[in-house]
Amino acid sequence: DAKTTQPPSMDCAEGRAANLPCNHSTISGNEYVYWYRQIHSQGPQYIIHGLKNNETNEMASLIITEDRKSSTLILPHATLRDTAVYYCIVRGNTGTASKLTFGTGTRLQVTL
Amino acid sequence: NAGVTQTPKFQVLKTGQSMTLQCAQDMNHEYMSWYRQDPGMGLRLIHYSVGAGITDQGEVPNGYNVSRSTTEDFPLRLLSAAPSQTSVYFCASSYVSGEAFFGQGTRLTVV
Numbered sequence: 001d002a003k004t005t006q007p008p009s010m011d012c013a014e015g016r017a018a019n020l021p022c023n024h025s026t027i028s029g030n031e032y033v034y035w036y037r038q039i040h041s042q043g044p045q046y047i048i049h050g051l052k053n054n055e056t057n058e059m060a061s062l063i064i065t066e067d068r069k070s071s072t073l074i075l076p077h078a079t080l081r082d083t084a085v086y087y088c089i090v091r092g093n094t095g096t097a098s099k100l101t102f103g104t105g106t107r108l109q110v111t112l
Numbered sequence: 113n114a115g116v117t118q119t120p121k122f123q124v125l126k127t128g129q130s131m132t133l134q135c136a137q138d139m140n141h142e143y144m145s146w147y148r149q150d151p152g153m154g155l156r157l158i159h160y161s162v163g164a165g166i167t168d169q170g171e172v173p174n175g176y177n178v179s180r181s182t183t184e185d186f187p188l189r190l191l192s193a194a195p196s197q198t199s200v201y202f203c204a205s206s207y208v209s210g211e212a213f214f215g216q217g218t219r220l221t222v223v
Contacts (some may be wrong), residue, residue: 034211036212041149041200041217042216042217043202043214043215043216044155044202044204044206044212044214045214046211046212046213049211068206074174087154097146097159098143098160098161098162098204098206098212099145099157099170100145100147100155100157100204100212101157102147102154102155102156103150103154104152104153105154105155
């Protein structure tokens with residue numbers, strides 16, 4: 001699976017959009033970008049994933065650049081409960097779901 | 113539908129003791145995995161299974177054994193606990209494709 005690079009920490013004011021970047025310059029054509037978050041040492045929670053088109057669900061939006069070498073997770077209206085470590089993971093969509101490679105992620109602090 | 117259930121939530125062991133961390137899922141997922149997380153670090157893969165009777169090693173398998181006799185259960189055995197195995201352990205399950213679901217973790221301290 002391709003390696004990813006994320007900033008170690010970010011701050012965001014409550015109610016504002018949080019934009020979390022991820023670089024994955026060695027991504028292969030059949031690899032997806034997945035995002036998980038971990039709130040206060042709980043088990044990681046799935047947020048969203050995509051291949052090459054932008055994706056949106058009830059939690060977040062995922063913007064993937066046209067060359068697929070980077071992506072941005074967007075939390076449109078961050079709340080204090082979004083304070084967490086966010087992990088960007090690149091993997092194939094079959095056969096590797098059991099073998100996730102976690103980096104150190106981005107620690108997002110949402111403040112009043 | 114409980115998802116992924118790990119027991120116990122907390123455990124203290126003495127060096128040299130053995131124990132089994134339990135993991136059960138009720139989503140009929142084929143894949144199950146064990147990760148450990150040390151302070152300030154991301155999760156690292158210990159062992160994984162792609163179906164009943166099939167297991168394989170991950171990044172940090174030494175000192176741990178697994179077996180998968182049923183689809184639902186994937187226990188992790190520590191053969192002879194060492195202080196270096198003090199960590200938080202997470203179990204996960206998933207279908208062949210798609211997202212993984214994680215348990216709430218077992219916090220293990222080896223003294």
